[in-house]
Amino acid sequence: MKYRTVFDIIGPIMIGPSSSHTAGAARIGRVARNIFGRKPDKAEITFYGSFAQTYKGHGTEIAIVGGILDLDTFDEGIIRSLELAKEAGIDIQIITSTEDVEHPNTAKVRLKDSIGELEIVGISIGGGTIEIVSMNGFNLRLSGHHPALLVLHEDRFGMIAGVSNIMTKYELNIGHMEVARKSKGSEALMAIETDQMIPDELIEEISKIPYILTVTRLQA
Secondary structure, three states, rough: OOOOOOOOHHOOOOOOOOOHHHHHHHHHHHHHHHHHHOOEEEEEEEEEEHHHHHHHHHHHHHHHHHHHHOOOOOOOHHHHHHHHHHOOOOOOEEEEEEOOOOOEEEEEEEEOOOOOOEEEEEEEEEEEEEEEEEEOOEEEEOOOOOEEEEEEOOOOOOOOHHHHHHHOOOOOOOEEEEEEEEEOOOOEEEEEEEEEOHHHHHHHHHHOOOOOEEEEEEEO
16 A cells, blocks of 8 residues: 555554554554444454564554544543443453464454454554455455445346446545455455545445345445
8 A cells, every 4th residue: 555645654643652553553443343333242353463462562452442442543542442441341352363464463353242243354554554454254455544335245247337326326436446255156345435425325225226235334
């Protein structure tokens, strides 16, 4: 990923010592919470690479839990995130792994409740900038800096065209798009970043397309 501005290198306004290990981790946690769409009952966080080795010194676990609580990088509540999570009834489990990963600052977040669960893998690439590289087993590249649509659907002919036509109707410009599937004819995922905010009406129309399973909106 290319840096968009000098602030992607300097880092965001934040609580904590490291834009990569603290601000980036908070953003990974917050993207997971926004995709999940509600307070989880349980959060299982696995750190890999440098995250696994240094997370205690940088407060990476505090930051990522703060994100799961929907706190921004500059919110002073992040300092008390573990305590706040306990008060909210969220069971937090921190795991470290020695598994080889593509990027040293990698975290997997699994959120669960009685309704369902979500698993994302995110990487912190510097200056507080992140990428979500996997969601529920689908490979993708999602920055978390732009509004996005996550459309889960059956892998059938014409699905991309159907979604694109509705986005054209609402004059939404596609800035980046990823399409992934687990196997031919099974479930597939569209991850679409847009230049504009995504209205409720668009979500409703896309949800009515045949063979659409779920539509999730991620507002930056």
